[in-house]
Amino acid sequence: MPRFHHVAKNQKSILSQDGPLPMSFPLRQGLREGNPVERGATYDGSGVNFAVFSANATAVDICLFDTDGKTETDRIRLPEYTDQVFHGWIPDLHPGQLYGLRVHGPYEPDAGHRFNPNKLLLDPYARGHFGSLQWNPALFGYQLGHPDLDLSFDDQDSAPFIPKCIISAPSRRRNKPLKTRWSDSIIYETHVKGFTQTNPLVPKRLRGTYAGLCHRSVLDYLKSLGITSIELLPIQSFVNDQYLIEKGLTNYWGYNTIGFFSPDTRYAANHADPATEFRHMVAGCHAAGLEVIMDVVYNHTAEGNELGPTLSFKGLDNASYYRLVPDNLRYYINDTGTGNTFNLSNLRAIQFVADSLRYWAEDMGVDGFRFDLGTILAREKEGFDPEAGFLRVCRQDPILAHLKLIAEPWDIGPGGYQVGKFPPSWAEWNDKFRDTAKDFWRNEARASALATRLLGSPDLFNHSGRQAWSSVNFIAAHDGFTLKDCVSYETKHNQANGENGEDGSNDNRSCNYGAEGPTNDDAINALRWRQCRNMLATLLLSQGTPMLLAGDEFGRTQNGNNNAYCQDNAISWLNWTIEKEGKNLQSFTQRIISLRKRFPILRRSRFLTEAYNKDLDVKELTWVSASGQEMRQEEWDHAQCFGLMLDGRAQPSGIMQRGADATLLLILNSWNDVVEFTLPEAEGSAWKMLLDTNRPDDEAEIERNIFQQKTLFTVTGHSLLVFELLGT
Template sequence: MSFPLRQRLREGNPVEFGATYDGSGVNFAVFSANATAVDICLFDQDGKTETDRIRLPEYTDQVFHGWIPDLHPGQLYGLRVHGPYEPDAGHRFNPNKLLLDPYARGHLGNLEWNPALFGYQLGHPDLDLSFDEQDSAPFIPKCIIPPPSERKNKPLKIRWSDTVIYETHVKGFTQNNPLVPDNLRGTYAGLCHHSVLDYIKSLGVTSIELLPIQSFVNPQSLIEKGLTNYWGYNTIGFFSPDTRYAANHTDPAAEFREMVARYHEANLEVIMDVVYNHTAEGNELGPTLSFKGLDNASYYRLIPDNFRYYINDTGTGNTFNLNTLHVIQFVADSLRYWAEEMGVDGFRFDLGSILAREKNGFDRQAGFLRVCRQDPTLAHLKLIAEPWDIGPGGYQVGNFPPSWAEWNDQFRDTVRDFWRGEARAAALAPRLLGSPDIFNHSGRQAWASVNFITAHDGFTLKDCVSYNNKHNDTNGEDGKDGSDNNRSCNYGTEGPTDDKSINALRWRQCRNMLATLLFSQGTPMLLAGDEFGRTQNGNNNAYCQDNDISWVNWKTEEEGESLKTFTQRMLSLRKRFPILRRSRFLTEAYNKELDIKELTWISANGMEMMQEEWDHAQCFGLMLDGRAQPSGIRQRGEDATLFMVLNSWTDSVEFTLPEADGGVWKLLLDTNRPNAGDDIEKDIFEQKIVFTVTDRSVLLFELLRS
């Protein structure tokens, strides 16, 4: 078979990475610091037959490049890269392996596991030191030359202080939704169906956070078990929306772009969970799909004294090398693509501390973080770090630089512990204030703490009050996967029960934890379905469950509907009272001019808490006085004075309401009275009233001044 070289091939340019169509041909540019040559392989429309192979003619600044005439959007292609196959030196070039272009905007087909995907001979005694000559082209997706750029969407830029995040999964949120047409369920188009938008809008959240949607790989080990990589944390195409979530398989990018536009029309943001800490190629025994064959030594962090092996700070086999200029550029280019061409409003960075790890450890001035801070596009987006990984010094909560927000697992752990009786007021108090002990430095504000009780990883809220132990048998790992440190409580029975008293307590504890989340300073994040008690039957690591375990079940119980209404009410109150969502950290400083304190901790006797009470109190109050906010920056409703009581004791407490300055206290919310609705606001109390606070409950009062 011959592969004729196009006679009008030109040198093109090295600055437009990937494949760029200009109206009469396509410019290709591929980075590799260690390759000797790069071939562009063209395929027919079904991607099965290689029709031409063209070597890029020029090499400038470590970039192979060339312009090929008469190519058009929709053309399928892949890369073959030549160079040394010397694993001990960190090089794994093998031109027998068709490679995905890292900058490809779309893929046709899915990966088919086959020995030909590996650069070495499977079963060879020398393992990855051997060399495999099988052609991998029949088994790997093909890249698609994209049409010219479209930049129709612009980020909404909702203020951080107003932000409420709703974490969900593109497929799982609509797969069982009876209001979404069958052909759209589980897709980008389904996620922006009017019934879905109306529902999300009705909750009162401002932003959805999507689990990974960039093209990812299903590991062979899961496929052999009849499972799948449901969460998607195994990326291979960082510019390509995964086709599995597309109703229109011919143009997933257009469908995703349209989805973002529909969310923006509803004044809802779209945040992407992204995985730039590793790729789907695994360790030295993993397949050669893209980066490993393009320039293994540049794209991955290798063991310094043994380049055959990979640094594994991710637990997945490899770690992306963001100490390299071109790799940082690649990640920044990818982020800008999703923001500028798709309109995405922000990113949540999986294992984010890895992105800031330099040779001497985590560095707040790491190259990647500096790029994000100065980039005219990225600097204005919502950037959220998962601030931990398994590498050395991997736990970095609170240590990211200004302009970043971070998942705060200490909020999760403390709130769960408080409501199951394992933590006291002293532990919970800073979490209610946006964790200033962690984040109040370098001019950072309270919104930097992304507060959550549950996320995709771990128990759902309902399971957190229904199970003492994980139940992951269906994952096929003999129950060894998933955390054993769940800080959960089943309140007497493991799993579902007909005991009415246990069920009543479980639902109240759900309301308590949601109230703590939504009435705390910082940025709250809800897990989709928690608002009505979704369960995963005790599975706390449903990463491989693309089925009813993970999919949202919209057939809710009566108590679930009540919880949803209660959640909507809490979010409405959070929006109504700016004192519940301040940007700056609240203080206990006394304002002599106004004779008030911005925040005051109150004990059950109605007086300010004494120091000796903190370490044992499980029932206490927090009074917030909005009048202490400087008048020049007050919002509507800022003058409100609110009083929140939290009681995690297993007994009721007689609580004396604090002095009301001639006004009266109005009860806004009581987690022991979930169905009271607006009628609860009729409960008005004179000052010095002793109020019976039910065991394990939260109350919120507003001060009505005369």
């Protein structure tokens, strides 16, 4: 039998690991029923309203703690239950008060219920957490080592080992999203800590923090680079996995969320108020014209499977919040690979996620979200559905519908790969762009495969009124090789992760060009840096929304580690001591971005077509062979060097932008050898060179090169060039 016992309303039982310690408290004077509408703890100036959803619980207690979070000072039973929400208003509580929840109900794992009031629970709507989780057997709802495993019941009090929730005051300052146009957006994926941890221009006390990320030197750098949007790896409060701690590692990436309204204190210079610091960071980014996009993890939580701890949702209403195996409710559907899957077929779970997103948008001013394992958001009982409840909620929501919503369109569940299948208003990570671009430049993909990716992947996204920006193009992301490692290593080198090299993908589409890792061979190094320039240029000159991994602009390396999720150290942190070639690549990246901004034809919202416009007497795009003529169908089968001519005169009516009517020629050569390429004839006087990845010279020197039409131009092996057609 459980050792927790019910007590009268004017008494309570404080539990310890040695057993229940009865203590008597007077009935809380002024306790009222409150309201069920505003979830969580809401301060109104004279007290706090609590509202907690649970469809299957029998009672909910609010447990108050002293300022150090160690002693439970009061326990109050919420007096009312309306529409599956327990609620009550408690007087004389103020911001800063620490609290947790104890929830009563059946402990019947075979029926999907895992209520255990001996386990202090985090309020899912808490705006902040105090303290950190300490792994201890008391965190588990069952007795570790018991022969019946999770069918057993544990009566140890978990309060000493779990963070406490903090009652917060309504924010006085709210940021508004910038709403940068999708077609103008260039995303920069980074990590709050890793980006500034070794940056000498950031004061030491601010390095690795929200405050450090909005330091003037950081914002100036990002603006000078030309990016518009910063995409942050998870910053919502997350749990450090026990197995990583035991190995002396940590969950660096943070894909193990438990506090979906709470910014993690690990990244706060001011641990007492991380929410305000995060809000100031967003405001600072906005003042610099930079959007903030959050990587969010609503597909699973940190509670794992049936053998995982009871921290929040599992003890609040396991059967409502998680997807359970239909014919065996003891077990969890694991479409995430983490042990559990959040149940976004449940209306209350959808409401929770939508409330969380609106909080970050309205209160914090966040400009958008990248959804980890986004396919799960749209998986109903019958499988993936682009009209799934959660997606429909986002499309009609007056706040969320106007934000940048980006899906990672895959998971490990049935039918998990859904690139291009999300509905209008959503963008998606396009791994086909990544794989094809890598393969083309290492001579493993033909020009015909890359051609579609250069145009925003219309084969995937051109439906239902979706536009080219729906394709979020990338070469590298946090998961996988960095750009420099992609041209330096044939295989992953993940020994530091302590998993015998079995973790991380084996499909890296990489090439070391003759030596594994660093080398003193000048020819190999020259080719590697040129290939970095080729892939960056391919990324930033393609239609769609480009995403750049932080540090790729100067050749950051993780020494071949392609799964550095557990490396909170120099492997993952950006090294701001940049070598000469890295600085050259940095300048080159700035030049490419400036070209993208200079010529609207490189960033159209609508998909480009090969159709002939008889009114303007132009074709919007023309594929060109090395002969200078339009590419013939049979040439696509073997072409590795080809050109793409874009005629900006074929603009939709009403568009008046500088450089909008320019005609550009891109030439891409993935052959090892030079190709004699005839510059095509077009309506203009000559071709001016804008970019040559074989000549990373300064912009002024490059643009002095003028070539007549029909000139036989020698294109270096493994190189990309851009020309602009001069007017007559």
